[in-house]
Amino acid sequence: MKIIKIFLVLFLIISFSTLKSDEKNDELKIKILKNIRCLICQGQSVYDSESEFALSIKLVIDKKIKNGESEDQIYEFLREKYGDWILYNPKLHKNTYILWLLPLLLFLLGGAIIYRNLIIKKN
Amino acid sequence: MKNKFSIFVIIIFLSFCFVIFYEGLNTPKTYTPKVNGKKNIQTFKVKDFDSNNYINSDKIFEDNIFYIVNIWASWCVPCRVEHPLLMELSKNQSIKIIGLNYKDNLSNAKNFINKFGNPYSKILIDSDGTLSIEFGAYGVPETFIIDKKKKIIKNYVGPINQEIVDEIKLIIK
Numbered sequence: 200m201k202i203i204k205i206f207l208v209l210f211l212i213i214s215f216s217t218l219k220s221d222e223k224n225d226e227l228k229i230k231i232l233k234n235i236r237c238l239i240c241q242g243q244s245v246y247d248s249e250s251e252f253a254l255s256i257k258l259v260i261d262k263k264i265k266n267g268e269s270e271d272q273i274y275e276f277l278r279e280k281y282g283d284w285i286l287y288n289p290k291l292h293k294n295t296y297i298l299w300l301l302p303l304l305l306f307l308l309g310g311a312i313i314y315r316n317l318i319i320k321k322n
Numbered sequence: 323m324k325n326k327f328s329i330f331v332i333i334i335f336l337s338f339c340f341v342i343f344y345e346g347l348n349t350p351k352t353y354t355p356k357v358n359g360k361k362n363i364q365t366f367k368v369k370d371f372d373s374n375n376y377i378n379s380d381k382i383f384e385d386n387i388f389y390i391v392n393i394w395a396s397w398c399v400p401c402r403v404e405h406p407l408l409m410e411l412s413k414n415q416s417i418k419i420i421g422l423n424y425k426d427n428l429s430n431a432k433n434f435i436n437k438f439g440n441p442y443s444k445i446l447i448d449s450d451g452t453l454s455i456e457f458g459a460y461g462v463p464e465t466f467i468i469d470k471k472k473k474i475i476k477n478y479v480g481p482i483n484q485e486i487v488d489e490i491k492l493i494i495k
Contacts, residue, residue, distance in 0.1 A: 239460055251425060252461055255451030262452065279361070280458035 224264050231260055231273055234287050244287065361474040364456045371423060371431070371445035382420060382444060388494040389468040390419045392442070393459055395426040396434035401463045404481035405438045411487060412441035417494050421445040424454055424462045467493060 232246035237253045245253045256277075263273050274286060283289040291299050366379045383389055392408060394401040412419050421442035423431050428447070435445075448454055457466060460479050467476045467490060476493065478486055 251451060255455050258450050259452050259455045280455070 227270060228260060228264055231270060232257060235277065236285050236287055238281060238285060361458060363468065363472055363474060366453060366456060368453060369447040371447055383468065383472050386470050388417045388470065390417055391422055391457065391466040391468060392419055393422045393424050393454055393462050393464045395424045395462050396430040398462045400481040404463055407482055407487050408441035409439050411490065418443040422448050422454060424448050425451050
């Protein structure tokens with residue numbers, strides 16, 4: 200009887216941890232799919248699309264997550280195959296410097312102009 | 323002097339904005355995939371169309387020649403358009419054409435080959451489309467050229483035409 204109880208507890212613990220890791224994988228999968236552009240659709244992410252391309256990408260990502268690949272590894276795989284355009288949120292590298300740094304530069308420039316005008320007004 | 327400088331800065335800024343928006347209006351809004359650039363082929367295991375056995379990619383691309391990988395399906399209308407051109411290409415001894423049967427019904431695919439001819443030295447089954455993604459494909463039909471170093475050197479999205487066939491012949495010369 201005692202052995203059955205121990206097995207039951209162990210079974211519950213294992214089932215619970217499997218469920219928990221499945222839930223984590225699903226969250227990661229949804230996060231990645233929402234950040235991937237469906238290249239043959241108009242303005243849709245792979246997550247929202249039911250095109251053949253999107254369905255295949257979903258399967259590939261599912262497989263990669265189950266194989267233990269990280270989010271960055273999956274993005275790198277997609278970037279290598281399809282270029283930066285496939286990612287809604289591309290990483291900072293030489294092709295995306297302008298994309299990331301221009302708003303910051305404009306913000307700093309605007310701030311500097313406002314600051315200068317305030318000082319002139321004060322004087 | 324100060325005023326002139328401010329006007330100069332404003333003009334430069336407005337010109338910059340004008341160029342950006344003008345370029346934005348002129349560039350096409352549809353995505354045009356990058357079809358050049360060398361990419362490695364991943365090693366993979368795949369089901370063979372004829373024997374239904376799994377084969378390794380090393381066994382598929384083992385000869386020291388150019389390979390053409392053509393993604394096709396019996397339900398794909400543009401595939402029928404390009405098929406005679408593939409038949410023409412298959413006569414060339416210096417290349418081998420590998421067919422990747424995409425999300426297809428096997429008996430329909432066999433009927434297609436029986437009806438229109440078989441340009442492929444080997445046909446592989448990609449029943450869920452995942453192998454096509456490993457190749458970096460967008461859909462069907464799509465054609466990849468693989469060089470002797472087993473790198474993808476070019477791909478053509480959509481059906482091939484006579485112009486592309488001539489280009490392929492030049493590449494494999």
